[in-house]
Amino acid sequence: MKNNDLTAPIAVVGATGNQGGQVARALLRAGHPVRALTRTPAGPRAAALAQLGATVVAAHLENRASLEAAFDGAAGVFSVQNFWEVGRREEVRLGGAVLDAARAAGGPHVVYSGGFGAERARGVAAIDGKAEVAVALARSGLPFTILRPALFMDDLLGASLPFAPWLNRRLERYRRQVGHLFLAVLAAAFPPAARVPLTCLEDVGRTAAWAFAHPALSYGAQWDLVGSRETVADVERAFSSASGDRARHWPGMALGLRVAHPEMAALVAFLARHPEGGTAAPPMALQTLSEWLAAGRFPTGS
Numbered sequence: 001m002k003n004n005d006l007t008a009p010i011a012v013v014g015a016t017g018n019q020g021g022q023v024a025r026a027l028l029r030a031g032h033p034v035r036a037l038t039r040t041p042a043g044p045r046a047a048a049l050a051q052l053g054a055t056v057v058a059a060h061l062e063n064r065a066s067l068e069a070a071f072d073g074a075a076g077v078f079s080v081q082n083f084w085e086v087g088r089r090e091e092v093r094l095g096g097a098v099l100d101a102a103r104a105a106g107g108p109h110v111v112y113s114g115g116f117g118a119e120r121a122r123g124v125a126a127i128d129g130k131a132e133v134a135v136a137l138a139r140s141g142l143p144f145t146i147l148r149p150a151l152f153m154d155d156l157l158g159a160s161l162p163f164a165p166w167l168n169r170r171l172e173r174y175r176r177q178v179g180h181l182f183l184a185v186l187a188a189a190f191p192p193a194a195r196v197p198l199t200c201l202e203d204v205g206r207t208a209a210w211a212f213a214h215p216a217l218s219y220g221a222q223w224d225l226v227g228s229r230e231t232v233a234d235v236e237r238a239f240s241s242a243s244g245d246r247a248r249h250w251p252g253m254a255l256g257l258r259v260a261h262p263e264m265a266a267l268v269a270f271l272a273r274h275p276e277g278g279t280a281a282p283p284m285a286l287q288t289l290s291e292w293l294a295a296g297r298f299p300t301g302s
């Protein structure tokens with residue numbers, strides 16, 4: 001059964017996180033009822049969503065009954081898993097658990113956050129698991145749309161880091177330095193002429209909300225989400241003019257990345273080779289880096 005009732009709620013997995021948070025907010029702005037799934041309904045991020053009008057629902061991807069209850073009667077489900085938190089095998093298992101529960105709940109429209117350029121990325125763990133979930137979704141019989149964001153511009157603000165949550169929480173206080181780290185990684189990993197494919201988190205929310213509102217135009221679609229492709233020098237210039245900070249290059253970064261964070265090194269090397277992605281673009285303009293920066297994201301004096 002397909003439930004296309006747009007007055008029915010959309011269940012957002014990961015609603016307290018970076019992508020799900022933007023999806024929940026975009027849906028609420030568009031007037032859709034939102035069920036925000038979280039393991040910690042009493043937490044401040046859940047409270048912020050409730051304040052915006054979402055219904056906060058306790059759900060755990062390991063708990064099938066909680067997922068089915070959260071999806072029951074929903075018109076749609078947004079699904080995201082954090083590879084950097086759980087690794088590839090778990091990402092696939094948890095992504096599959098969402099699909100199983102969605103089927104049991106009657107077959108809502110599943111919008112899945114997948115891997116950029118997934119058809120080319122063999123051996124890139126951060127993308128391969130997402131490709132597996134995408135194949136399972138396409139075979140599931142569920143109505144689906146797959147969004148494939150590139151690197152998040154928001155990482156210039158340390159917003160979405162490829163580290164375990166406990167480390168991310170520690171880094172919260174050092175966001176500006178984390179932006180420098182992001183730039184240093186780009187500078188070390190991208191050849192000067194290569195173009196870094198970039199997406200802002202807000203556009204994950206906008207495209208997901210659009211897909212849910214336009215099922216006839218989005219069923220079966222896979223969209224690579226790229227706002228702009230920039231050389232590292234472009235990104236550094238834009239960062240400096242928006243933040244007032246100078247980009248710093250850290251000696252030994254390329255080697256350090258390969259040794260300390262090989263999965264990140266593999267991902268960035270893949271993106272440097274294949275910034276073009278592989279599927280269609282979404283049917284709306286996405287924010288370029290300059291547009292995103294012009295929106296005044298950088299706090300002054302920090």
Ligand SMILES: NC(=O)c1ccc[n+]([C@@H]2O[C@H](COP(=O)([O-])OP(=O)(O)OC[C@H]3O[C@@H](n4cnc5c(N)ncnc54)[C@H](OP(=O)(O)O)[C@@H]3O)[C@@H](O)[C@H]2O)c1
Nearest residue numbers: 014016017018019038039060061081082083150151152160
């Ligand atoms: N950084 C980039 O440039 C980039 C670009 C493209 C794609 N990606 C991909 O983005 C993904 C991460 O997305 P994100 O940044 O939105 O993650 P995130 O901010 O960590 O959000 C994930 C959310 O999922 C929820 N969650 C985690 N485990 C759960 C479980 N077992 N049951 C129920 N809920 C659970 C958490 O909510 P609660 O704790 O409240 O339960 C959390 O808020 C990664 O797979 C990465 O590969 C990253």
